[in-house]
Amino acid sequence: MSSDNLLTKLKDIYDKYTALSQKLSDSAVIADTSEWSKLAKEQSELAEPAQKYSEYVGVERRMTQAEDALKSETDPEMRQLLNDEIYSCRDELASLREEIKIILLPKDKNDERNCIMEIRAGAGGEEAALFAYELYRMYINYCERHRLKIEEVDKNQTELGGIKEVVLNITGKGAYKQLKFESGVHRVQRVPETESQGRIHTSTATVAVLPEAEDVDVEIRDEDIRVDVYRSSGAGGQKVNKTETAIRITHFPTGIVVTCQDERSQLKNKDKAFKVLRSRLYDYYNSRNQSEQDARRKSLVGRGDRSERIRTYNFPQGRVTDHRIGLSLYSLDSFIMGDIDEMIEALAVAERENALAASEES
16 A cells, blocks of 8 residues: 555544544534444544554654755754754654554454354374363463453363363453464374383364354354253263253254353353354354455464464474464473463564555555
8 A cells, every 4th residue: 555545544534533523522422322332432443543643744744844944944053953853754754654554454353352262182192182281271371361261161071181172261352362363273292191112292182262252243043053951071971960051052054063061050051052152153154254364364374274283382392383474482381381472472463464465465
């Protein structure tokens, strides 16, 4: 996008922001709480680009004034000061243009949503289940550091403490934005404790991160589902509840099945299961309509497809490598304990750079 087009678009946003500010001070709008809230939210979303436009215009004005003064100035010292001011303004404008490009990039509409995270053991038997448990603990620790709340929806453990599958509901500002790049196949390379000859084994676990869907996003018709109630069970098939509180929901059109047995209340389990079902359906239908967006993201950070290998955890070398951006960190011990911010930030930067490149091409 050229500088002229960039500024034209930014001025349109600024004008809209100004118009909304006037509407919000109108007594009729103030009296209508619903309308005022709607307009206030819209204005809030435009605040940052409107502020950058004001900054840009202000710097341009300073530069023009310095250029005009330079034409008639004869004092060498003053001319030097004016030239310095002009060069400084040019640098500021260049920096602001880069910031504006980022601000004007299309936003992921799901970024501020809560999310559903599903972790499943893949190839590797019990070692894969133990690795899935370590990923589960890694994300628990990460969420606690970032004040994201975690609720278990369903968990299927093994007798040795591994996890066959766990479904988590993660809530908090920007939960999906922070975790969306974790979707995919995670691979571990290490010597299992049961390996007597010291051979390195490779196992996998899959992670899926889905934006939490709202009631208005997905319609679930009664005739499209079957709800089964059964007794919940723990690791190794041990009964943990003698009453039928666990819920299984089957969605016939898609074949999606959701179970929840975390709560001792059948009603709470049902609510959680429907929340997961809505999110899976939202992801299912959205993914079918976003092939173009997926192709753009795949070149950078992948589609987040669960069949795509995204990361390797190499314990003998103390290394974790993300294959989408080619980044290796030699801090596996702290990484597996939840210190994954550096990787997440690198993935976000990579996506932004890709989006900027695509924007400039178009």
